[in-house]
Amino acid sequence: MLRRLASHSALTATLLILSGCVDDGREKLVVYSPHGKEMLSAYEDAFEAANPTIDVQWIDMGGQDAFDRIRTEAANPQASVWWGGSSVAFARAAEDGLLAPYRPTWADVVDETARDSQDRWYGTYLTPEVIAYNTESLDPDEVPRDWDELLDERWKDRILIRYPLASSTMRTIYGALILRQPTPEDGFAWLARLDENVKTYTADPTQLYLRLARGEGDVTLWNLPDIHLQSDKYPFGYVYPESGTPVLTDGIAIVANAPQLEAAKLYYEFVTSDTAAIDQANRFHRIPTRNDIDRAVLPDWMVAEDLKVMDVDWEALEVNGPDWMLRWDEEVKGRGGDFLAERGR
Numbered sequence: 001m002l003r004r005l006a007s008h009s010a011l012t013a014t015l016l017i018l019s020g021c022v023d024d025g026r027e028k029l030v031v032y033s034p035h036g037k038e039m040l041s042a043y044e045d046a047f048e049a050a051n052p053t054i055d056v057q058w059i060d061m062g063g064q065d066a067f068d069r070i071r072t073e074a075a076n077p078q079a080s081v082w083w084g085g086s087s088v089a090f091a092r093a094a095e096d097g098l099l100a101p102y103r104p105t106w107a108d109v110v111d112e113t114a115r116d117s118q119d120r121w122y123g124t125y126l127t128p129e130v131i132a133y134n135t136e137s138l139d140p141d142e143v144p145r146d147w148d149e150l151l152d153e154r155w156k157d158r159i160l161i162r163y164p165l166a167s168s169t170m171r172t173i174y175g176a177l178i179l180r181q182p183t184p185e186d187g188f189a190w191l192a193r194l195d196e197n198v199k200t201y202t203a204d205p206t207q208l209y210l211r212l213a214r215g216e217g218d219v220t221l222w223n224l225p226d227i228h229l230q231s232d233k234y235p236f237g238y239v240y241p242e243s244g245t246p247v248l249t250d251g252i253a254i255v256a257n258a259p260q261l262e263a264a265k266l267y268y269e270f271v272t273s274d275t276a277a278i279d280q281a282n283r284f285h286r287i288p289t290r291n292d293i294d295r296a297v298l299p300d301w302m303v304a305e306d307l308k309v310m311d312v313d314w315e316a317l318e319v320n321g322p323d324w325m326l327r328w329d330e331e332v333k334g335r336g337g338d339f340l341a342e343r344g345r
Helices: 011-019 036-050 063-072 087-095 147-151 168-179 184-197 205-213 224-230 261-271 274-284 300-304 314-332 336-342
Strands: 027-033 054-060 081-086 122-134 159-162 198-202 219-223 236-239 247-255
Touching (some): 027 261, 036 054, 081 261, 087 314, 122 168, 122 205, 168 247, 205 236, 224 236, 247 261, 314 336
């Protein structure tokens, strides 16, 4: 049985734990993924039942954490599969030589925008970003309907944000919000105004959910599938920003020089099959990129939802995003007011 690991374990601790797993003779397949214990556990069990000689060992971490870990381990890869994260992160990893080419059996049923031209990564889901809120502390007519409303002083100390540097979701949202402004400098000023209203930057999604559910904050920014999934146990609702929302393409890839290459291919195909896509849509609220899925078998909300997609320059986000996030962390986080004052804004 998999030894489940916390997303923020140190690298050395992770390796020690993995090396200490009981050897039951099965081939061990390591997967890095932000998809959460519910879905990762379900697919661990299903895959192992179909492939009893393989032991799936998933590590739940943010998409950006997965990228950073794979880059750190490039000379001695520990994981064979990276399942989950933004196309921006996957594109950077591909260009850095961190991903192995692999053409899945369903390659022809996704749009060109949802795949790498050299087969180094493929999109699995379309992930809209939303404004989420605690339905017990806010009535629907009180919820901010668009991004700029979050800057109103009435939201001071009422907004919770998942720490962006470790999260593909938050990097996408923050990068898109910078690009939404006339200049990057205007974008940083916008994020500084948002920072003035943020009560806490949480270390991981679990803390974000718990704090929002306890009413420690009323509003957050996060991805739609996770809010849907968590609303099964927490009082969460959401709105699509009226001016448009970024829709992230969530990817999968085999790690370059994967230590369990053939097992990785089996797992890749298993979790991205048409059957899996339908199951993931219905049980885990994931919007498939595959265009061969009959809409009649998808959840009603997924078919009926009508959102305005934000026009995002994904190439600019890929090129500038890392530097933007480092600058935000150094100059804006926790000192938004000072950032604005220093610039006379």
